[in-house]
Amino acid sequence: MDIDKLNAFLATAIGGIIFKWLAGAIKSCWSWLNKTHPEEQFLIDDLNFSAPTIRITYCKYKKNTRAKTTSSKYTQIILGGFIILVCLIFFYSFTKILINGPIQWVDFKHKTTQDKIWIKPGEAKNPEDKNIWKITAETCLKKDELKEIKAIKEETKSFICDYMLAPKKKEEIKKYADKNFLTIMVMAPIVLFSLIYFMSLGVAMIVDVYITNKITEYNKKEAEKSYQYLT
Structure with missing residues (x-):
C-alpha cells in the first residue's frame, strides 16, 4: 500500500472526517466495554467476570437469569462458531485484497x-x-x-x-487510479468494522452460554447454602 497516498488521503476533508469518526468510535467502544449495570455486580464480585467479558455478550444479566436448555446451548454455540468462521474467511479474503489487490491501480479488461x-x-x-x-x-x-x-x-x-x-x-489514468484508491479507503473501514461486528456476535453467543452456565451454578450453590442454613 502506498503510504504517501494514505497520508494524503487522511489530510483531505473526507479522510479527516473518517479518522475522527474512527477515533470517536474506538473511544465509545472502550467506554461501553467497561460499563456495568448495578444488577450485574455479582458477576464481578462473586464470579470474577470482567466488565468487557460481560459486555461483549450484548446482554444484561441478573441473578435470576433463566438457565438454558441443553439443546439451546449447543445450538447457540454451533451457530456462534459458524458465524465466527464465516467472518474469519471473509476477513482474510478482504485483507488479502487490500494488501495484494489493485488499490493503487485500475483493474482493466481489454474489450x-x-x-x-x-x-x-x-x-x-x-x-x-x-x-x-x-x-x-x-x-x-x-x-x-x-x-x-x-x-x-x-x-x-x-x-x-x-x-x-x-x-x-x-x-x-491517474484520475481513475486516484478515484479507485479513495473509494477503497472509504469502503475498507466500513467493511472491516462490519466483519468485526458480526464476528463479535458469534463470540457473544458462545460467551453468553458460558456466563449463563456460571449464573446457574452460582444460584444452585446459593440455594444449597440457604437449605443448609435452614436445616
Missing part, C-alpha cells in the same frame, strides 16, 4: 483482446502480482523488450503504451 491488466500512471502489469510481465514508458520505447512479452496481445500492448506515453491519457 477486443480480453486481456486483463492492472494499470496506473507509468506502469502496467498482469493482475495479482504474479510477475509475468510489466510494461513501463521505457519498455514502450524499446521494441525488442516489448516483443518479448508474449502473455498479452499486440493490440493490448499498443493500448497500454498509449496510456504510458500520451500526456492526456496519463492524466486520465
Whole structure:
C-alpha cells in the first residue's frame, strides 16, 4: 500500500472526517466495554467476570437469569462458531485484497483482446502480482523488450503504451487510479468494522452460554447454602 497516498488521503476533508469518526468510535467502544449495570455486580464480585467479558455478550444479566436448555446451548454455540468462521474467511479474503489487490491501480479488461491488466500512471502489469510481465514508458520505447512479452496481445500492448506515453491519457489514468484508491479507503473501514461486528456476535453467543452456565451454578450453590442454613 502506498503510504504517501494514505497520508494524503487522511489530510483531505473526507479522510479527516473518517479518522475522527474512527477515533470517536474506538473511544465509545472502550467506554461501553467497561460499563456495568448495578444488577450485574455479582458477576464481578462473586464470579470474577470482567466488565468487557460481560459486555461483549450484548446482554444484561441478573441473578435470576433463566438457565438454558441443553439443546439451546449447543445450538447457540454451533451457530456462534459458524458465524465466527464465516467472518474469519471473509476477513482474510478482504485483507488479502487490500494488501495484494489493485488499490493503487485500475483493474482493466481489454474489450477486443480480453486481456486483463492492472494499470496506473507509468506502469502496467498482469493482475495479482504474479510477475509475468510489466510494461513501463521505457519498455514502450524499446521494441525488442516489448516483443518479448508474449502473455498479452499486440493490440493490448499498443493500448497500454498509449496510456504510458500520451500526456492526456496519463492524466486520465491517474484520475481513475486516484478515484479507485479513495473509494477503497472509504469502503475498507466500513467493511472491516462490519466483519468485526458480526464476528463479535458469534463470540457473544458462545460467551453468553458460558456466563449463563456460571449464573446457574452460582444460584444452585446459593440455594444449597440457604437449605443448609435452614436445616
